[in-house]
Amino acid sequence: MQADATRPGGERQPLVRLRGLGKTFGPVVAVAPLDLDIFAGDFYALLGPSGCGKTTLLRMVGGFTPPTAGTVTIDGQDVTRLGPEKRPTNMVFQGYGLFPHMTVRQNIGYGLGLARVADTEREERVRAIMALVRIGELAERKPDALSGGQAQRVALARALVMRPRVLLLDEPLAALDLKLRKQMQEELRRIHQSIGGTFVFVTHDQGEAMGLANRIAVMEAGRCVQEGSPEEIYRRPKTRFVSGFIGEANMLAGARQGGRVRLGAGSAFDDDGADGPVSVVVRPEAVRLGAVDADVRLEGRLEDAVFLGPYTRYRVALATGEEIIAHASDGRIEEGLAVGAPVAVGWSRADQRIVEGT
Amino acid sequence: METLRRHAMLGPAAAVLGLLFVAPFAFLFVVSFWRVRTFKLSPDFILDNYVDTFDKYGGSLLFTVAVAATIATLTTTLAFGFGYVIRFKAGRSGNALLMVTLITLFGGYLVKIYAWKTILGTEGILNSALLALGLVAEPLTIFIYNPGAVVVTLTHFLLPLAVLPVYASLRGVRDITLEAARDLGARPARVFLDVILPQCLPGVSAAFAFCFLISAGDYVTPRYVGGPYTSMIGDFIEGQFSLKFDWPSGAAMSFTVLAACLLAVLAARALLGLARPR
DSSP states (O other): OOOOTTSTTTTSOOSEEEEEEEEEETTEEEEEEEEEEEOTTOEEEEEOOTTSSHHHHHHHHHTSSOOSEEEEEETTEEOTTOOGGGSSEEEEBTTBOOOTTSOHHHHHHHHHHHTTOOHHHHHHHHHHHHHHTTOGGGTTOOGGGSOHHHHHHHHHHHHHTTOOSEEEEESTTTTSOHHHHHHHHHHHHHHHHHHOOEEEEEESOHHHHHHHOSEEEEEETTEEEEEEOHHHHHHSOSSHHHHHHSSOOEEEEEEEETTEEEETTSOEEEOOSOSEEEEEEEOGGGOEESOSSOSEEEEEEEEEEEEOSSSEEEEEEETTSOEEEEEEOOGGGGTTOOTTSEEEEEEOGGGEEEEEOO | OHHHHHHHHHHHHHHHHIIIIIHHHHHHHHHTTOEEETTEEEOOOOSHHHHHHHHHHHHHHHHHHHHHHHHHHHHHHHHHHHHHIIIIISGGGHHHHHHHHHHGGGSOHHHHHHHHHHHHSTTSHHHHHHHHTTSOSSOOSSSSSSHHHHHHHHHHHHHHHHHHHHHHHHHTSOHHHHHHHHHTTOOHHHIIIIIIHHHTHHHHHHHHHHHHHHHHHOOHHIIIIIOTTOOOHHHHHHHHHHTSOOHHHHHHHHHHHHHHHHHHHHHHHHHHHTTSOO
């Protein structure tokens, strides 16, 4: 992936620059050589299913896993050969990694002690960071007397107190239950805004990536398949995998021949590109029902309609056996629709994406 | 009713402990204040036995504590090194190394003493090798019948027993805490001192106490490889009970050794405790 030149400040130096960075374990390619730029102030998500290499990538940035190819540059300094103790990064580990023999205060102050920060400043910084992540009252506890959410906050404080140029978070919310996860997500956003740092986190949860990050790199099988803002990735997914992984998407099989795409389910339209199989991706909220005037129009049968409050979710079966999901918040179209009855679906060509392959 | 039943369940264990441990212990403690008249124990309340212990065997007591401390320090250090290698460096062969350690336990205590006699003796393996290599003209006598031989033999015997508690505590150290320490700026030496060592203090002090107590109480090893000048107190205590039939003196000496050991182990633990975080 190349740095996006069109984004604001795109001509600046990236804070973290990965070039040809790759890792193989024997014959297994964990991360295929990739380029990635992370800018100061970014809240950057490495998103992908488990085993896609995102944690390995994060660990290479942090210095825990030596890469087998490429370089890591942070703030203009090549840190590829440096250990984690010499990098301007700090990590929040998935299992937290709190020191069980130290109190919360000692855990948080440990790094500052190593950096020979004077006692008074150290105390002040520890106190301030505990206030920021709201764990002031836990200062004298030992890690085994903390709940999962509390341990998470301590781990966050221990890394943040070092004022890293880049904060790395490995699946920061994975171990928390749903309610805590939502709460911590808001906390993380608040903390990122209040200190204005650069955060890079790994997640397999697209909702988390969309909710937190301003940039997302989607990874699949050791490769970065798309990089961009959440909106870009949602609206213009580059591959079938990305469109399926980010949000809900309808995918229809078709084929392109001589600049014209013909869908298996009927309908055809012009589209330049190489001949071969393609997939047409369209989001449920872009699909209109009973559409008379649409660029792409298909006939089907209404299988199901579920009222979900803000919108109604319709499931339409096509003759090919494929299904189209439509979300409609317009109450009027419900009239004249009956489950089991034929219905037309359609969408505007601007709302669809065509990706190669099926 | 419920509590009564629960107490009843404790009965057998309490009986075993009481009969075989507490009762003899208490009896000997009482006896240590008695005296012996014409080869018969006679109840009394005198402190002479304790005074005698310090008068006659004070030097031997100090020597015993010194030898035991040497053995315990040496063994615990070696065990820690070995456990550390198994835990952090050996990878998959770690289990095999642990297995080998356990297998050496099958060779009995006396077998090991005789093995070291065979190795260190005047006509032993070590001397034969030195002679064959032409390094010495005649057998050296410095290897055996001195405190050094006792230290070597007991260290060898105790090592696998010390590895177990140390390794168990090292296994409880999670890799992620080491990575976290490095992430916060700790070099390998600091990681070791601040994170690994404090987390396995319980195992280390257990191994130390164990080695110390066994060494301080042992009277067989010094007798076989220690020579005439290695007068460990266990040897004297054994003599009081068997040859001299002076139970009160033997008991007083035993309790003195016990107290000295307790002090030494507590001191060692306090010393190790300095490794705790500020």
